[in-house]
Amino acid sequence: MTYSEYLDHHHDRFITELTEFLSIPSISTAPEHASDVRNCGEWLVNHLKKIGLHTVELHETPGHPIVYAEHCLAGPDKPTVLFYGHYDVQPVDPIELWTNPPFEPTFRDGKVFARGATDDKGQVFLHIKALEALLATSGALPVNIKLLIEGEEEIGSINLTSYIEKNKERLACDTVMVSDTPLYGPGLPSLCYGLRGLCYMEIHVQGPNRDLHSGSYGGSIMNPANALCEIISNLKDEHGKITIPGFYDDVVDLSVEERAEYAKLPFDSKAFQQGLNVPLLFGEQGYTTLEHISGRPTLDVNGLYSGFTGIGAKTVLPAKASAKVSMRLVANQDTDDIATKFTNHVLDIAPTSVQVEVVNLHGANPVLVERSGKGMHAASKALKEAYGKEPYFTREGGSIPVCIIFDTILKAPTVLMGFGLQDENAHSPDEHFDLENFSLGMKAASLFYVNMGE
Ligand code: BES
Ligand code: MN
Ligand code: MN
Numbered sequence: 001m002t003y004s005e006y007l008d009h010h011h012d013r014f015i016t017e018l019t020e021f022l023s024i025p026s027i028s029t030a031p032e033h034a035s036d037v038r039n040c041g042e043w044l045v046n047h048l049k050k051i052g053l054h055t056v057e058l059h060e061t062p063g064h065p066i067v068y069a070e071h072c073l074a075g076p077d078k079p080t081v082l083f084y085g086h087y088d089v090q091p092v093d094p095i096e097l098w099t100n101p102p103f104e105p106t107f108r109d110g111k112v113f114a115r116g117a118t119d120d121k122g123q124v125f126l127h128i129k130a131l132e133a134l135l136a137t138s139g140a141l142p143v144n145i146k147l148l149i150e151g152e153e154e155i156g157s158i159n160l161t162s163y164i165e166k167n168k169e170r171l172a173c174d175t176v177m178v179s180d181t182p183l184y185g186p187g188l189p190s191l192c193y194g195l196r197g198l199c200y201m202e203i204h205v206q207g208p209n210r211d212l213h214s215g216s217y218g219g220s221i222m223n224p225a226n227a228l229c230e231i232i233s234n235l236k237d238e239h240g241k242i243t244i245p246g247f248y249d250d251v252v253d254l255s256v257e258e259r260a261e262y263a264k265l266p267f268d269s270k271a272f273q274q275g276l277n278v279p280l281l282f283g284e285q286g287y288t289t290l291e292h293i294s295g296r297p298t299l300d301v302n303g304l305y306s307g308f309t310g311i312g313a314k315t316v317l318p319a320k321a322s323a324k325v326s327m328r329l330v331a332n333q334d335t336d337d338i339a340t341k342f343t344n345h346v347l348d349i350a351p352t353s354v355q356v357e358v359v360n361l362h363g364a365n366p367v368l369v370e371r372s373g374k375g376m377h378a379a380s381k382a383l384k385e386a387y388g389k390e391p392y393f394t395r396e397g398g399s400i401p402v403c404i405i406f407d408t409i410l411k412a413p414t415v416l417m418g419f420g421l422q423d424e425n426a427h428s429p430d431e432h433f434d435l436e437n438f439s440l441g442m443k444a445a446s447l448f449y450v451n452m453g454e
Helices: 005-011 010-024 031-050 115-137 160-164 222-235 256-264 269-276 289-294 337-350 372-388 404-410 437-451
Strands: 055-059 064-069 080-086 106-108 111-113 143-150 175-178 192-193 197-206 302-304 320-329 355-363 392-395 414-416 433-434
Touching: 005 115, 005 437, 010 031, 010 111, 010 437, 031 143, 055 372, 064 302, 115 320, 115 433, 115 437, 160 372, 160 404, 175 372, 192 372, 192 414, 197 222, 197 337, 222 302, 222 320, 222 337, 222 372, 256 289, 289 392, 302 404, 320 337, 320 372, 337 355, 355 404, 372 414, 372 437, 414 433, 433 437
Parallel strands: 080 143, 080 175, 175 414, 192 392
Antiparallel strands: 055 064, 064 143, 106 111, 111 433, 197 320, 197 355, 302 320
């Protein structure tokens, strides 16, 4: 049996196993789910042992455990691939908007619906099945392989950098393979060469020592909610440019070639606008929507809270107001540097009639990966064969915090070969994964490992 026949032959069992994997509520940010996260890691360990990988271990961190496996029996003349993925998932709220419970995987319209289906359990699992098929049908793998599957990606991979530093020799590899990004579109494979970084801040504005009657006190003090709005409205100008001094200093501008490539990507901005039901798109002047989404940095309020938000009117001056503000960064911006610039600027422009505190919640650095090299070539060939189409080179707006670390510490190029779709509701209700891409992904992943071994 060829590995391809094996994949077809065992498809039903794979679906049963995937269902089991997706049923474990491995929400990394929720303390009450810590034991579920661990169970999920242990489930993976058992599974990787079952498919016959040589060494499989659960590595402790100060937070959630890391699943690590090695199967380095192809010989020193064969390359070593480090596969990276994450088994943790996002919270499920608002739960009432799910058609089915998020941890009871449901199959509908050729898709599996569950939290983690596309981000990232489904994509991790298709690699595991590709490796199983290769091992089962030829008794060996075409490359030396290491697997690093973490449980803290959705909370910023907080313990992974020090883990990689400590295990630098053990993790040594020629290429890193990651499947945690979307395809460009249905049937349109892509290789992602750029991910944005993130700088996630919180602003707290304190006004009076208690909520006040807005009639008795209104007009005599600075309202912290008004002050917060004033601060926020001063972070960006009317052209969508961020006004924090030095914010753009380290931005690598999109090259003429990249902008020409962006322009050639199939994209219907009218349909994009209508799909979101907004009267008009808005973004940084001088750039296209696709460039806004992935090639340029951003600053956005993610949450805003103050005062009375119940039904009806309550005449009150709030004592405090807060905002969560995220900035998506592009190469070579640095999240710590941007956090400092943001903090200084907010404190600078804050009205002196209130007290303002700025907190750095978490961040990730952006990355641009090599577009040539053995790994990219092997992935490109694999996608072409599985999908019958040459992949596009794309940048993505999301972040995978560890990617820059592979570059700086392991000195290995990362290949981002994703199989999700943009609209599969990652991080939101009714997350799902297309089973067609699950199948094609298993084929493409197998082909990638085979191509790497040639
Ligand atoms: N898989 C995503 C990253 C992603 C999203 C890549 C969209 C390309 C397109 C990842 O799991 C994720 O959600 N990352 C977080 C990182 C953050 C918590 C530091 C993100 O981008 O918000
Ligand atoms: Mn992910
Ligand atoms: Mn995610």
